[in-house]
Each structure stands twice: as C-alpha cells, then as structure tokens.
Amino acid sequence: MRRALVVFGALVMAYGLTGAARDPDRLGILVFLAAVLVLHDTVFLPLVLAAGTLIGRVVPAAGQPTARAAAVVGLAVAVVAVPLAIGPLDGPYLWGLLVILAVIAAGRKGIERWRSGRRGRSRG
Template sequence: MRRLLVVAGTLVMAYAVIGAARDPHRLGILVFLAAVLVLHDALFLPLVLAGGALIDRFVPPAGRPGARLTGVVGLAVAVVAVPLAIGPLPGPYLWGTLLILVVTVAGRKGIERLRAGRRGRAHG
C-alpha cells in the first residue's frame, strides 16, 4: 500500500510541476507555492504535531489511529474551509465539506472496528 501511495503522490506532483511549467503566469505560481510552503511549515505542521501530542496523551492506544486520521483530515478541511466560510459559502462547497467530514468520521470508525476484529482473531 505504501508503494502505491508513493507512486500516486509522485504522479500527482509530476502533473502539478508540468502544469506550472506550462502556465504563462509562472511568477504568480511561484509566489503561491512559496506562500503554501510557509503556511504549511508555520501553521499546519505545528498544529498537526500538537494534535498528535494531545492524542497520545488523552486517547487510549486502541483509538489513536482513528483519532489521528480524523484529526489530520479535519484540520486540513478546516484550513481550507475556514477562510471560505468567512464569506458566504456556496451550496456545493458546503455539502462537499460536510461530506468529507462525514466520510472521515465513518472511516475512523471503520479503522477502529477493523483493528478490533484483527485483535480479536489474533487472540481467539
């Protein structure tokens, strides 16, 4: 699974680099990418690390993978949605955001059940 994710990530990055190289507004793209890098390292990464520390402190070991998944996806959705939510949020965007959050919570529950089932079979 990890190899598949690495290949998929590499293909997405290659697509982005090729698209950026062909765009006539290269300076604007470079400024945007620099801003994204700074925001990632100055805001998003410290929040993820702090959230991970809180999860390790307060969530029992069995629930940590699901809590981490929900926390990271929820934070990513919030970082994108909060600036847009300041103004009026178009209907499709609002429903898409809610769908992402619902799928994340359902995925978290699925991971917890899957892990609980594996532990039950290993000891049974």
C-alpha cells in the same frame, strides 16, 4: 501498496510541475509556492503536531493510529474548506464541511471497531 502510493504521488507532482513550467505567469507561481510553503510551516504543521500530542494524551493507545489519521484528514479538509465556508452561512460550503467532518469521525469509529474485531479473532 506503499510503492503504488509513492508512484502515484510522484506522478501527481510531475503533472503539477509540468503545468507550472508551462504557465506564462512564473512570478505568480513563485509567489503562490512561497505562500504555500510559509502557510504549511507556520499554520498546518504546528496544528498537526499539537493534534498528535493531544491525541497521544487523550486517546487510548489502541485507537491512536486511526484517531491521528482522522485528525490529519479532518484538518486538511478544514484548512481547504474553512475559507470557503466563511462566506454566507446559508452557503453550501459550510454544510459540506460539516458533512465531510462527520463522515471522517464516523469512519474513524468504524475503522476502530473493525480493527478491534480483527484482533479478537484467533489465528488458526
């Protein structure tokens, strides 16, 4: 499974690079990539590290892997969706963001229950 994800990620990156290479606005692409790099290193990465530390202190050890995964996915969704949701509060983006975050939280609980059920079974 890990190899398939690596291959898929490499194909997506190759697709993005070929699209960027064909775009006539090369300066715009460089500015966009620099902004993404700066935002990743100054906003997203510190938030992920802080969330991981907080989860390590608050969540029991058995639930930490799924809590960390849910936090990273939720943070990624929030980083993309919050700028869209800041508009009018009656817009669909805010409700969509809330629904997606609720699904992530429910999925985390479901995964924890499923994993704890698998640990309780005897191998034989």
